[in-house]
Amino acid sequence: MNTPAGLRFVLVGNPNTGKSTLFNALTGQRQSVANYPGVTVSKKLGTAIWQGRSWEVVDLPGSYSLVPRSPDERVTRDALLGEVAGVEPEVVVCVVDTSNLRRNLYLLSQVLELQLPTVVALTKSDLLVQRGERLDVAALGRALGVPVVALNVPLGQGIDALQAELDAVRQMMAAGDWRAAGHRPLPPEVYAALAQVDSAGSAVEGVPAESCERSSERRARAVGRLLRRALDASLPDDGQAGRVRQSLLQQGVDLGALEADSRYGWVDATLRTVGAVSQAASGPSASGPTATDAGSSATGAGSSAAGAGSAATGPAGLSLMDRVDSYLTHGVFGGLFFLAIMFALFFAVFQVAEPAGTWVDAGLSGMNGVVESVMDPGVFRDLLSEGVIGGVGNFVVFLPQIFVLFLFIGLLESTGYMARAAFLMDRVFSPLGLSGKSFVPLLSSFACAIPGIMATRIIERPRDRLLTIMIAPLMSCSARLPVYSLMISTLFPGQVWSKALILLAMYLLGVVVALVIVAIWKKLIWREGSPEFVLELPEFQFPQVWDVLRRAGERSWEFVVRAGTVIMALTLLIWAANYFPRNDAMFVEQEQQLETWLSQLVATPPPADAQVVALEEQIARLELEITAQRQEHSYLGQAGKWIAPVVRPLGWDWRIGCAALASFPAREVIVTTLGILYEVQDPEENVADLELALKQATWPDSGLPVFTIPVALSIMVFFALCSQCASTLAVIYQETRSIWWPILSFVYMTVLAYVGALLTYQIGTWWL
Amino acid sequence: MGGSMSFLNLAQLPAGAAAEIVEVSGVESSVARLRELGFQAGRTVQMVRPGSPCIVKLDQCKLCLRPCGACVVVKTLG
Numbered sequence: 001m002n003t004p005a006g007l008r009f010v011l012v013g014n015p016n017t018g019k020s021t022l023f024n025a026l027t028g029q030r031q032s033v034a035n036y037p038g039v040t041v042s043k044k045l046g047t048a049i050w051q052g053r054s055w056e057v058v059d060l061p062g063s064y065s066l067v068p069r070s071p072d073e074r075v076t077r078d079a080l081l082g083e084v085a086g087v088e089p090e091v092v093v094c095v096v097d098t099s100n101l102r103r104n105l106y107l108l109s110q111v112l113e114l115q116l117p118t119v120v121a122l123t124k125s126d127l128l129v130q131r132g133e134r135l136d137v138a139a140l141g142r143a144l145g146v147p148v149v150a151l152n153v154p155l156g157q158g159i160d161a162l163q164a165e166l167d168a169v170r171q172m173m174a175a176g177d178w179r180a181a182g183h184r185p186l187p188p189e190v191y192a193a194l195a196q197v198d199s200a201g202s203a204v205e206g207v208p209a210e211s212c213e214r215s216s217e218r219r220a221r222a223v224g225r226l227l228r229r230a231l232d233a234s235l236p237d238d239g240q241a242g243r244v245r246q247s248l249l250q251q252g253v254d255l256g257a258l259e260a261d262s263r264y265g266w267v268d269a270t271l272r273t274v275g276a277v278s279q280a281a282s283g284p285s286a287s288g289p290t291a292t293d294a295g296s297s298a299t300g301a302g303s304s305a306a307g308a309g310s311a312a313t314g315p316a317g318l319s320l321m322d323r324v325d326s327y328l329t330h331g332v333f334g335g336l337f338f339l340a341i342m343f344a345l346f347f348a349v350f351q352v353a354e355p356a357g358t359w360v361d362a363g364l365s366g367m368n369g370v371v372e373s374v375m376d377p378g379v380f381r382d383l384l385s386e387g388v389i390g391g392v393g394n395f396v397v398f399l400p401q402i403f404v405l406f407l408f409i410g411l412l413e414s415t416g417y418m419a420r421a422a423f424l425m426d427r428v429f430s431p432l433g434l435s436g437k438s439f440v441p442l443l444s445s446f447a448c449a450i451p452g453i454m455a456t457r458i459i460e461r462p463r464d465r466l467l468t469i470m471i472a473p474l475m476s477c478s479a480r481l482p483v484y485s486l487m488i489s490t491l492f493p494g495q496v497w498s499k500a501l502i503l504l505a506m507y508l509l510g511v512v513v514a515l516v517i518v519a520i521w522k523k524l525i526w527r528e529g530s531p532e533f534v535l536e537l538p539e540f541q542f543p544q545v546w547d548v549l550r551r552a553g554e555r556s557w558e559f560v561v562r563a564g565t566v567i568m569a570l571t572l573l574i575w576a577a578n579y580f581p582r583n584d585a586m587f588v589e590q591e592q593q594l595e596t597w598l599s600q601l602v603a604t605p606p607p608a609d610a611q612v613v614a615l616e617e618q619i620a621r622l623e624l625e626i627t628a629q630r631q632e633h634s635y636l637g638q639a640g641k642w643i644a645p646v647v648r649p650l651g652w653d654w655r656i657g658c659a660a661l662a663s664f665p666a667r668e669v670i671v672t673t674l675g676i677l678y679e680v681q682d683p684e685e686n687v688a689d690l691e692l693a694l695k696q697a698t699w700p701d702s703g704l705p706v707f708t709i710p711v712a713l714s715i716m717v718f719f720a721l722c723s724q725c726a727s728t729l730a731v732i733y734q735e736t737r738s739i740w741w742p743i744l745s746f747v748y749m750t751v752l753a754y755v756g757a758l759l760t761y762q763i764g765t766w767w768l
Numbered sequence: 769m770g771g772s773m774s775f776l777n778l779a780q781l782p783a784g785a786a787a788e789i790v791e792v793s794g795v796e797s798s799v800a801r802l803r804e805l806g807f808q809a810g811r812t813v814q815m816v817r818p819g820s821p822c823i824v825k826l827d828q829c830k831l832c833l834r835p836c837g838a839c840v841v842v843k844t845l846g
Contacts, residue, residue, distance in 0.1 A: 065804045102827045103806050260803035318784050322816050423832045426821045537830035
């Protein structure tokens, strides 16, 4: 079963070139693919087997340059320099977006300089064809001196050719025949400065002298790394690289301008050789003999093509898609469109809620019926019917809504709309001291704060990134949806659109509070201006529907798994605290009385109506009394007495207080806990009918209903603002490498939640 | 201001207008970033949505841009 090892290759390229799609196609793994820059926020590893060998694939975050500006770009540079343990590249696959060759070849130029075996994978050639352009792939391969393969990854074209090319490189390396391309795009003084360090016989850092003589390729690679370090002012100024840099600076060389200008000089010369002059002004080129034919390889005989020349866009006007963009990014139209999309999302959430809820309810009552008919009464039956089915079941009801949420966010990502939204949001964020780039992780946080916080790695300035991490958990995530949905459908009867509006308001609350926090923080604590904002707007794409559906399905399944593990465990703990201690001795008299009445009821002849009704009422009252007393004496009931005075100002009874407290590890627990705590009031009721149970809950002293509109609002506000997710705190720790940031996040959010809920209830009661 | 040609800041370019980049100047780090993205003297940019941030088209690619500390000087074409 031992498959011989292939090579370890890394995928590098500009953001949004289709690296992740290629990675998925090669490895069969399913990582998130979206049409906005910055999806791969940390390296992804996978293996693939072809040509009878097992290949290691590393997908690196997209980068415009090997001079990093953000944490994710730093990962890419460090990995390419061989400084990330476990992912030192043996071969580089540079993914080049054919529709934007000029800028993509800039990064390729930096990659080629590292002297690692490199294969170029051309993607998105379909966009080029749409523009009526062509590229001579064979000529490009000759000009670059490395294998070039044209791909159409969504259609699966060209993958075989890429694999064959990689295997050819492997064979050449194994035979010792592989030679670096000798890429030298920079001016001679750079290579002269390099040669001073790399003079005959002297060791290059990282390569022992004796090995330098034996392996010139290894030496070439070391020199390539040395040059990269010398040109990167973000790296320390020591060692050989530092000496090269100093020598260049002493000659008065402007390193930034030198690299950009000479590389683009090389890019333009290369494009001219290939016949693809990148500026539209040159008009259609006749260089490409055939249409772009993904799947062919430049080193093979069948060359393929697409060259320069431009479609309908004259310099005087904008193309149709540019005009669409112009509307979507308009301050008023674009903003309204954005709100309309958000509203449509929440409308869809409630549209699916009702049929899905009924369906799940029916399933749960059926399961409960089976459990009660099969099992004997006792602790285990109660555990199964009240704890598992009643508790977790109440939570699973929300699965369809969460699926819709994931589907919507997936569609926004897949079409390319996300970058437009980031543009719109830059107008809001920049006066506050952040840029539109912070919006991308924040929008992901509407699904879940964890990927959102990880996506902050695309943000350049460390402080901006920290602040974005701090506010990301304020975005209402999918786990809050069940709480909102339960409260809204219980307390706010009415049309779907009015429910959707309340839901939209809850989401906006988190956003507005986050913006206020940013403003205060930036103005009072950090006192710094907004960062610059540069973001690519990818072309609109028809969403990859299957991909989006599959991804939404996978994330929903993660939700089910969570319900079955973490949520279930916490719920059972709550159930046990509410069920034990079981002081049956206390209730012997009442139980006997109940038995007597029940036998009387059975013995009563059918026509005695008034008598039956009175008896049934007596029984119901006694049952209620028993369960209330049992709950009061349970561990949870005793704990509730401590919580009650703290949560009373929020309008909550001790049960809501207990449920909120139990939800600190994971906020979804509130729904299951409320299910357990309120269901007991009426054991004859259908387990899944939590809404009815909540509506019927009353204060023991006054008999008034517990759940009023101010109480429901206060609960929703509390959950919107509170830090109730252990996993989020763990990710904040992981991303900031400091215990203080998660502590700060927890404290400020929890205080905010309490104050917010307090104000909501107090103002709400006074108002209504 | 001679003839039909005038120099201006990229941000002042009206929607739909194309212009040639004359120079990118300002704070080194911001300038370097723009240069790496392909803003070189002699290249043509087209304005899609003016303002701050603006959307420009360079080499067939649309970019959102709100440079702080860098100024792209352009001359209008025609």
